[in-house]
Amino acid sequence: MIGFELAPIHGIGAVAGLALLYQSYRLVAARKGSVFEFLLWAGFGIGLLAISVGSALKSVDLLYALEGTLSALGFGPGTDSIFFVSNLLLLFVVFYTYVQLVESRRRLSDLNQELALLRYDLEQRTDDED
Template sequence: MFGFSAIHVIGIVAGLALLYQSYRLVAARKEGIFEFLLWAGFGVGLLVISIGSALETVDLLAALEGGLSALGFARGTDSIFFVSNLLLLFVVFYTYVQLVESRRQLSDLTQELALLRYDLEQRTDDED
């Protein structure tokens, strides 16, 4: 019934770690709800694939292939590869957008700090 191997155990542990870490970061308000849903979704997906492929009575990959072929993909393995690459592209794009926003905020803060230093220097010069 169960055909657990080392890769299944690694997948289950990694999936649980993703879920726990996402929850911990949201609880500490270090992560937004969108990031939580993204990483928790990856964790749940990893758990489903790891447990589903370890069960010998359920052919999870055939079910995934059937579902993706219903969406219009030609072969199941190619469609799984395509969808996973699409998700990775989404994560890379999201990371890039966050990086650009962080750079903009850093630039704004640097300019504000320079103006505050200039204002402080002017005030100390006027007092002397």
């Protein structure tokens, strides 16, 4: 028999995981996001959904399985290794966001320069016609 103990945090985590999956699919379907972004956010959604449902099931000790996997990779035992990997993933997301911001600023600067040149060219043409 599978024991199931649903706490409010499990429901919140499951809903948030499903929302991440849905939103990442919707952004890619509307061509507003790249495949990499879809994989990133869908991966977080699946991970959150798996942890939420897995920790609600009493017959499955998901944290023990995660600790076993992390110890096989060379991390120490305990929840500290899980927090370490979580922080690495968050750092990756912050870095990715920073790179996207820098790229957007560069594009905006290029567009401003191009617009200024077009305005100057338009003003020169209207002055020459007069």
